[in-house]
Amino acid sequence: MKIGIVGLGLIGGSLALEFGKQGHELWGSSRSAATCQIAVDRHVVHRASPDLASLAPVDIAFICTPIPYVLPTLKTLAGILRPEAIATDVASVKGAIVTAATELWPNFVGGHPMAGTTQQGIDAAQFDLFAGCTYVITPVKQTQPEAISTLESLMQPLNLTVVTAAPEIHDAAVAWISHLPAMVSAALVTACGTPPPEELQLAQQLASSGFRDTSRVGGGNPELGTAMAQFNREALLRSLYTYRDRLDGLIQLVEAEDWSGLFELFQQARVWRVPFVE
């Protein structure tokens, strides 16, 4: 199959590596001519150009840009792709993209591979990034069944689990397990930076794995943290309001010295965490 990859970073580059291994023919595109050159030199794709018009021959185009560029990229591709070509994306929010994208290109189907590392860019592209991960496909009523089955068949050999969910269910789910943790964690770090010098210095000295883990996603890429909120605002706000209620409840238990109530809350957290992490 002739596959186009727009955005040759961690996800786009890694998808290209897998598709190349499967014997597909690969057209790459990146805004950066240097990245295009690297992708060709390293045999990540067979050819690459910053000019999206070069993708005219492909059967399916994967848009692997940062979230804000998905729709603008598709708008340009809509004047380039053959009418029977499929377009798809890999963005971590779907409601803000899928309906608008389907209007721009009826043969669009939304996707989201739940995979990543802390690295970014073409240098981070790697084989087996998707092994064991979940790939969410988010069709809407207008989505063509052939677009779904083509995407599924491309994913089959990648040793991952394909799941189908409505965009709004996807967005609500990732708000809970990905976007809310990032906000909670960022608020934690900015709170921990406020104590007076002597206290702050000792806190920094004593911080170990507990702080490291809880603060990790909040101390990550600011562009991504902002985009999560911007493009999944409603679902995230619902999660944030529920979280604030729970936090207030916890604070009230501590204020009231209700230690059996706090014990129950921690007990519940221990039990409820299991199905998320096993």
Add this chain to the structure above:
Amino acid sequence: MKIGIVGLGLIGGSLALEFGKQGHELWGSSRSAATCQIAVDRHVVHRASPDLASLAPVDIAFICTPIPYVLPTLKTLAGILRPEAIATDVASVKGAIVTAATELWPNFVGGHPMAGTTQQGIDAAQFDLFAGCTYVITPVKQTQPEAISTLESLMQPLNLTVVTAAPEIHDAAVAWISHLPAMVSAALVTACGTPPPEELQLAQQLASSGFRDTSRVGGGNPELGTAMAQFNREALLRSLYTYRDRLDGLIQLVEAEDWSGLFELFQQARVWRVPFVE
């Protein structure tokens, strides 16, 4: 030196292993006769008994029980130890212990090794648990300088860093980097357990390393989570109030769609996290 260890769990057992390697003579004590037997059989201590009276000959007694048992244990030991013997503890809160303990036993000095694993009990005791960790000693005005220097000299060979801090500074610091993260993380898990079935099921399926890390300390030992709040209530409440303010500020940015403000918050989190984790 003749060293007593009360509480033969992860910390007490691991301290005993290190002190034994240094050639000290070790008296162990645990409420559980079975644990005493295991500790002797495995050469963790030279002798052990559930009867605290057996510790009469020691030069220094380490109280390594759970937090609620530190003061009651010291009260009993005060009728047993020789007047020149030193008593110390390893509890993760100090204000609630050190002043009261010094009144019970003038030759008391508080301590807190910042070390641990997810394991508990004598089976978790291990060599090198303290290598590279920070051992906080928390003297008050009445603390005997000899008690501090004896504790320091015992710690020197363990390849760790000894830090001295007032109990209230210690408690404020651990509230920020240990107790607050546990509360934030527990509130996160209990919030994430609330969505309707279809959303919850997908969330559980999609949760990966971000959720795993952010939820880890909140899904831990409920006894410990409760004790942190109970015995460090004031410092924890101060941290919780600051945290709630930061969270409210973040929520307001999302509500107001102030994306440059949110970007700055994430940028600040990324920069502020560094001195805590490097």
